[in-house]
Amino acid sequence: MLLMILLACGALLLLIIVVNVVQQQKEREEAERRVEVARQRAIIDETESVLSNTGMFPCSSHLVMVLYRRIQEALTVASEMSSGQSKNDYQRRLLDVQAQIETQKDVTNVPTVESFRLPDNDKQILVIVQTLKKLKAILRAEHNKGKVEPTIFAQEEGRIDSLQLRINVESMISRARAACYMKQYGSSKQMVTKALSTLHAIKAQTPNDPFIARKVDEAKQLLDEIMGAQKQSEPSAPKQKKEGDDLDMLFQPKKKW
Incomplete structure (x- = not known):
């Protein structure tokens, strides 16, 4: 009887340990998933910001396509790793980007840097x-x-x-x-x-x-x-007197008052 009780306690303890390990693993995977989704969201935001400013300078269609494809890849990953409303939002944005890529695919525009x-x-x-x-x-x-x-x-x-x-x-x-x-x-x-x-x-x-x-x-x-x-703008140097002028001034006749 005592042996059965000990075995039951051991089995229960083992079950608790297994449940804790599984729970910790799920929490770790969830944390990693959130980090990865946040990273993809940062990629999307940065790339969209760059894309919105390409009209300020001569930007070729090749670069525009690179940006769109980068956004597409990030949206795909974020959509696969999300759930609920977030997943729906990423999928909707992904469809919009794919449509833009199809529109730009056959466009070749390389404006001159000059x-x-x-x-x-x-x-x-x-x-x-x-x-x-x-x-x-x-x-x-x-x-x-x-x-x-x-x-x-x-x-x-x-x-x-x-x-x-x-x-x-x-x-x-x-x-x-x-x-x-x-x-x-x-x-x-x-x-x-x-x-x-x-x-x-x-x-x-x-x-x-x-x-x-x-x-x-x-x-x-x-x-x-x-x-x-x-x-x-430099101030002009004062005109230097000639040595002869000083001698003439020294020996000239003095005026009587």
């Missing part, structure tokens, strides 16, 4: 700079996963680099011109010199780029204007 003009609004410039940085990171990540062809990757990364260069140079020259207007000639000259250094480094690699040649001429002209304005 058509880009820097906005006058500093906030817009900051948005473009941040978007290009994120876009470049996304492009590399998708290429590393084998989702972007090497030729497309090289072409699109070069376009992003070119846009970043144009923004950097345009911004430096613009700030230098503003500093010159404020008569801050030292800062103005420093920024133009830095812009010229950047332009010459790039010109050595792409000597036939018309944008680089044009900006080199513009920066040189601005540097001449700064040097001229700085020279004009």
Whole structure:
């Protein structure tokens, strides 16, 4: 009798341990599921934010398709790992994205980088700079996963680099011109010199780029204007008297009063 009681207690204890282990495993899987869904949601939000800003600069249809496919993949994973209303929301958004991909699939649009003009609004410039940085990171990540062809990757990364260069140079020259207007000639000259250094480094690699040649001429002209304005602003040195004038003054006849 005692043996049966001990066996029953042992079996009950074993059952409790098994139930606890199973429960902990389910909780761990649920926590991992929530983390993964949150990660996919962050990917979706970031990619949609980048996609919404692509109209602010020349963006090819290849890059747009990379962004749409990234959103599609994240929505698929999030939909599979969700339940209830969240699952329905992800599935609905997935259908919308798939429809966009079908629409864009046969579109080939590669606008020229030379058509880009820097906005006058500093906030817009900051948005473009941040978007290009994120876009470049996304492009590399998708290429590393084998989702972007090497030729497309090289072409699109070069376009992003070119846009970043144009923004950097345009911004430096613009700030230098503003500093010159404020008569801050030292800062103005420093920024133009830095812009010229950047332009010459790039010109050595792409000597036939018309944008680089044009900006080199513009920066040189601005540097001449700064040097001229700085020279004009310097106080003129007092005219030095000749030694002969001092001697004449010393030995000239004194006036009688």
